[in-house]
Amino acid sequence: MIEKLKNIYTSLIVKQPNQIERAADYQWFITPANEIIGIEKQELDKKDRSLLRLFLTPYQGAHPPVTTREKKWYQLINEQEEPNFKQQPSLYRFILFTLSEPLIDPTDFREAIDGLYSTRPAIVWVNQLSGMIIEEEAIIDEEMLSYEEMIEVFTIDFYLDVRFYIGPYLSELNKAHDYFSWMQDSYQKLKKFSTKPVMSYVTAIPYLLTTITNQADGRFLIDAMLKDTVDDEELLRSIQIFLECNSNVSLAAKELYMHRNSLQYRIDKFIEKTTIDVKQFENALAVYLVLLLKRHFD
Amino acid sequence: MAELSLRNIDKVYEKDGVKAVSDFNLEIKDKEFVVFVGPSGCGKSTTLRMIAGLEEITSGELYINGKLMNDVAPKDRDIAMVFQNYALYPHMNVYDNMAFGLKLRKFKKDEIDRRVKDAAEILGLEAFLDRKPKALSGGQRQRVALGRAIVRDAQVFLMDEPLSNLDAKLRVQMRAEIQKLHKRLETTSIYVTHDQTEAMTMATNLVVLKDGIIQQVGAPKAIYDNPDNVFVGGFIGSPAMNFFNGTLDEDGFHVSGNGQVITVPEGKMKVLRENNYIGKEVILGVRPEDIHDEPVFLDANPGSTIEANIDVAELMGSESYLYSKLADQDFVARVDSRTDVSGGETITLAFDMHKCHFFNAETEERIK
Ligand SMILES: Nc1ncnc2c1ncn2[C@@H]1O[C@H](COP(=O)(O)OP(=O)(O)OP(=O)(O)O)[C@@H](O)[C@H]1O
Ligand SMILES: [Mg+2]
Numbered sequence: 001m002i003e004k005l006k007n008i009y010t011s012l013i014v015k016q017p018n019q020i021e022r023a024a025d026y027q028w029f030i031t032p033a034n035e036i037i038g039i040e041k042q043e044l045d046k047k048d049r050s051l052l053r054l055f056l057t058p059y060q061g062a063h064p065p066v067t068t069r070e071k072k073w074y075q076l077i078n079e080q081e082e083p084n085f086k087q088q089p090s091l092y093r094f095i096l097f098t099l100s101e102p103l104i105d106p107t108d109f110r111e112a113i114d115g116l117y118s119t120r121p122a123i124v125w126v127n128q129l130s131g132m133i134i135e136e137e138a139i140i141d142e143e144m145l146s147y148e149e150m151i152e153v154f155t156i157d158f159y160l161d162v163r164f165y166i167g168p169y170l171s172e173l174n175k176a177h178d179y180f181s182w183m184q185d186s187y188q189k190l191k192k193f194s195t196k197p198v199m200s201y202v203t204a205i206p207y208l209l210t211t212i213t214n215q216a217d218g219r220f221l222i223d224a225m226l227k228d229t230v231d232d233e234e235l236l237r238s239i240q241i242f243l244e245c246n247s248n249v250s251l252a253a254k255e256l257y258m259h260r261n262s263l264q265y266r267i268d269k270f271i272e273k274t275t276i277d278v279k280q281f282e283n284a285l286a287v288y289l290v291l292l293l294k295r296h297f298d
Numbered sequence: 299m300a301e302l303s304l305r306n307i308d309k310v311y312e313k314d315g316v317k318a319v320s321d322f323n324l325e326i327k328d329k330e331f332v333v334f335v336g337p338s339g340c341g342k343s344t345t346l347r348m349i350a351g352l353e354e355i356t357s358g359e360l361y362i363n364g365k366l367m368n369d370v371a372p373k374d375r376d377i378a379m380v381f382q383n384y385a386l387y388p389h390m391n392v393y394d395n396m397a398f399g400l401k402l403r404k405f406k407k408d409e410i411d412r413r414v415k416d417a418a419e420i421l422g423l424e425a426f427l428d429r430k431p432k433a434l435s436g437g438q439r440q441r442v443a444l445g446r447a448i449v450r451d452a453q454v455f456l457m458d459e460p461l462s463n464l465d466a467k468l469r470v471q472m473r474a475e476i477q478k479l480h481k482r483l484e485t486t487s488i489y490v491t492h493d494q495t496e497a498m499t500m501a502t503n504l505v506v507l508k509d510g511i512i513q514q515v516g517a518p519k520a521i522y523d524n525p526d527n528v529f530v531g532g533f534i535g536s537p538a539m540n541f542f543n544g545t546l547d548e549d550g551f552h553v554s555g556n557g558q559v560i561t562v563p564e565g566k567m568k569v570l571r572e573n574n575y576i577g578k579e580v581i582l583g584v585r586p587e588d589i590h591d592e593p594v595f596l597d598a599n600p601g602s603t604i605e606a607n608i609d610v611a612e613l614m615g616s617e618s619y620l621y622s623k624l625a626d627q628d629f630v631a632r633v634d635s636r637t638d639v640s641g642g643e644t645i646t647l648a649f650d651m652h653k654c655h656f657f658n659a660e661t662e663e664r665i666k
Contacts, residue, residue, distance in 0.1 A: 101371065108402050111398075112398070114389065115387030115389050115390040115394070115398070116388065116389065117389065118388075118389060143388040143389075143431075143432055144388065145388060146383075148383065149383045149385035150385070152383050152385045153385045155352065155381070156378075156379050156380075156446060156447070157398055157399040157402055157446075158373075159350075159352075159373035160372070161352045161353075192313070193313075194313075195311070195313055
């Protein structure tokens with residue numbers, strides 16, 4: 001259908017409004033296949049619009065950023081310019097959320113989020129049905145609900161199905177742009193495999209690996225997961241052997257000709273640096289697959 | 299007032315083609331407190347979420363007050379929900395936690411105020427309206443979570459295991475609280491739990507589920523007294539119903555393994571005969587409290603006595619649970635604790651065969 005429409009409206013693009021400049025010059029629609037298309041307004045007259053509305057849903061696009069900090073993040077993510085934050089973010093992660101239906105008033109959502117965090121987090125909307133909550137280290141407090149609990153409060157108040165996809169912590173601001181689109185892409189892939197309401201990129205790794213087709217995506221994953229340990233070959237080798245020995249420290253220590261305590265120390269170091277508890281099965285699996293992927297790329 | 303009607307409802311999850319709910323048929327009357335009970339994964343939450351509109355109905359119809367709801371948005375179904383984590387906004391006070399849902403729906407300030415204060419009064423939360431959740435006890439938080447639903451003044455309450463994360467004592471307390479609330483508000487309610495005690499004590503109408511299929515619907519007592527199949531018999535009641543394999547002939551029930559014959563009362567025998575079970579394998583179901591040790595009972599029922607070597611005797615207070623085997627088939631008897639028995643002893647017990655049930659050995663359906 002899109003191809004046929006393109007023959008009629010030459011300005012037609014298949015994109016999100018926030019992926020292009022001059023988004024306001026376009027009229028946006030959602031196709032029955034849930035694709036978002038834009039057609040330049042000047043190419044449409046009133047009759048065209050009425051006709052298109054018969055089989056396409058008009059689309060308002062993402063809610064714009066509101067707070068100053070949100071605007072800065074928005075710039076950063078859209079690579080418009082290097083923003084100067086009043087307080088430079090140190091550690092940050094993206095929490096992708098999706099809603100089953102668009103909200104009538106995005107300020108309602110904002111108010112709910114404010115009730116969940118002690119300090120207002122930035123929200124960058126991708127479109128009307130999804131966006132990213134930006135969790136900076138500074139806003140995390142011990143009263144914070146689990147994401148499952150957040151879903152409950154949202155569902156009860158908004159009567160919506162809400163889902164979360166939790167990204168890794170990063171410190172480099174210049175990666176925010178890639179991180180943002182990686183989150184969206186990987187979520188799209190992940191959705192095909194799993195429907196859990198809360199997913200973390202760690203849980204997602206086995207699935208994601210099966211869909212990785214280019215080095216850049218793979219490298220992103222490796223760096224995000226292994227963090228500082230990524231160049232510590234010796235440490236990574238110990239971890240790999242540890243995992244290959246069914247996570248049995250004594251056995252792995254023997255294999256590595258080292259003392260049990262030294263290996264234990266390395267494992268602790270790995271956990272501390274990556275914040276991934278490699279002793280748990282799901283995490284172990286994810287780390288192992290990423291290690292294999294790294295070997296493959298190296 | 300609200301009546302619900304679920305007709306031939308199926309749910310198939312697209313991703314893996316799992317049929318989570320099959321041909322679900324249920325009529326829910328106004329003011330009823332319906333409980334869905336069943337083991338993990340049997341489709342309780344899925345059914346509840348379809349009623350709420352959070353999950354699409356694959357096929358079949360859902361009516362609320364005669365109106366087809368399949369394509370009605372959740373917010374327009376006039377329902378209120380409570381979930382298991384009794385989660386609240388940590389940075390809103392009790393008042394705002396209750397008021398927020400109404401604010402979203404653009405209710406007038408004084409209407410919100412009236413409803414929140416009414417709910418607070420019902421729940422005994424008036425003194426806590428200014429507090430943040432952090433400064434509340436577990437029970438108070440749970441009540442605020444209920445308050446968030448009550449203020450909606452909805453026609454239907456949907457509750458998914460609201461007590462499952464509470465400790466045992468608080469659970470009993472909140473169970474009573476929810477029942478009291480239902481008596482007062484009379485809102486048609488659907489309550490999901492995997493806890494059969496909760497189900498038995500709370501339900502006006504009980505729906506037992508397994509593998510996405512309704513096993514039995516009825517009043518808790520009726521289901522307890524007359525379970526339709528082995529699963530229901532075993533799931534409802536604690537300790538669970540005992541089951542014995544054996545074969546029938548005109549003398550009675552022959553226990554598999556040792557061939558002991560247990561006399562079957564003529565009334566039951568007649569039903570078994572009429573259904574052609576003579577000479578066939580059947581399953582005998584006996585509730586633990588229908589196994590007796592009182593001398594008077596033993597004397598009166600010589601045809602159903604057994605010699606039981608007691609493995610373990612658990613003193614539960616006024617009663618004792620005696621664990622034993624009948625020809626290698628495990629069973630539990632629930633007897634008066636005046637009987638002083640300890641593990642290793644052999645005593646005589648007798649089944650109350652008037653209260654027992656027979657099930658088809660293949661289909662596991664009750665023979666009736
Ligand atoms: N989103 C989903 N995608 C695929 N399958 C699902 C999904 N949600 C539930 N299921 C499956 O449907 C079946 C019923 O699940 P449901 O959550 O309704 O069970 P439940 O009775 O509520 O169990 P529990 O007591 O564990 O909460 C299960 O087999 C479950 O794995
Ligand atoms: Mg459930």
